Amino acid sequence: MHRLRCVVSFDGAERKDGRPWGPFTQQFSVMRLARAYHDFQVHLDPALEPSKMTGEETFVFGLHPHGVLSDYRILLDGVTAENFPKLRSWRALAASVLFKFPVCRELTLWSHCIDAGRATAQYALGRGHSLFIVVGGEHEQILGEFGKEVVYLKNRMGFVKLALRNAVPLVPAYVFGANDTFRTSNFLRKTRLAIVKSLRIALPLFWGRFGLPIPREVPVRVVFGAPLSFMPSGGSDGTCPAGDAAAAAAATPVATSKTDEANSRKAGEPGAAKVGGLREVSDEDVRKAHGEYVSALRKLFDDNKARFGYADRELVVL
Numbered sequence: 001m002h003r004l005r006c007v008v009s010f011d012g013a014e015r016k017d018g019r020p021w022g023p024f025t026q027q028f029s030v031m032r033l034a035r036a037y038h039d040f041q042v043h044l045d046p047a048l049e050p051s052k053m054t055g056e057e058t059f060v061f062g063l064h065p066h067g068v069l070s071d072y073r074i075l076l077d078g079v080t081a082e083n084f085p086k087l088r089s090w091r092a093l094a095a096s097v098l099f100k101f102p103v104c105r106e107l108t109l110w111s112h113c114i115d116a117g118r119a120t121a122q123y124a125l126g127r128g129h130s131l132f133i134v135v136g137g138e139h140e141q142i143l144g145e146f147g148k149e150v151v152y153l154k155n156r157m158g159f160v161k162l163a164l165r166n167a168v169p170l171v172p173a174y175v176f177g178a179n180d181t182f183r184t185s186n187f188l189r190k191t192r193l194a195i196v197k198s199l200r201i202a203l204p205l206f207w208g209r210f211g212l213p214i215p216r217e218v219p220v221r222v223v224f225g226a227p228l229s230f231m232p233s234g235g236s237d238g239t240c241p242a243g244d245a246a247a248a249a250a251a252t253p254v255a256t257s258k259t260d261e262a263n264s265r266k267a268g269e270p271g272a273a274k275v276g277g278l279r280e281v282s283d284e285d286v287r288k289a290h291g292e293y294v295s296a297l298r299k300l301f302d303d304n305k306a307r308f309g310y311a312d313r314e315l316v317v318l
Helices: 002-006 022-027 029-037 071-083 104-110 118-126 137-143 158-165 189-199 242-250 258-264 283-304
Strands: 041-044 060-064 090-094 113-115 130-134 149-151 170-176 221-224 315-317
Touching (some): 041 071, 071 130, 137 189
Parallel strands (some): 060 130
Antiparallel strands (some): 170 221
């Protein structure tokens, strides 16, 4: 009954800690069947392996590309605890419009999502949550094309500044297959981009199997790269070595009681963790870190594309 009541609840949970329900994405039969349908797999850089983590790390994960629906994100949520068993807690940022409608709102909340607003993201990091961000957002829903590897990233600086200010490592991730699950159309693209700009609502034109909104049976591989830690201009320049980034994540000041820490491991719930004071960062710090991140994403794509059957494709960064 509690879950049924939540379906019609507009309590502002999306601007706080959300309302995750682990069994929904982990055990619900539709989710399990969808992961099997796509032969869904997660591949981690050695620096993210459980043996290299302490359980105190906080990360900002950047997911690329968005794809038509970013449906892989909800499938990933169901195996996050399995692939990151030492990750203290996590949340994913989702478009505000998804929280406006009953049922859709609750399904989104159950999958660890919170509102993508800047204040909410900062609140989540302050609570000790790691963040999963589908960086390209609504623009990438429109600009992405079937059979092409296109990411909207050149003007996406906010997630980098967020990580820098909180001294949290950035982790690039590329999803092979995300742009192949649906065929797309460029019809009225400029008009639809104008709608995104004015209303923050994406209207992608797409179809899948049998001409219906049923995803094509395409393998989906989520590949996480090495964590990247950056120092503002007041400290040392450049990124931390990959082997040191997990240690940097664990070094973020936190204060968690044993009771809260035990509870936090249940379906990604928060403890009483608090990220330390925010760092001051300059625009130049953000631009430099963003450039390093884009380079790391390109390398991640190039190093893995042949492995997953995309050797003939090039990554286009818009």
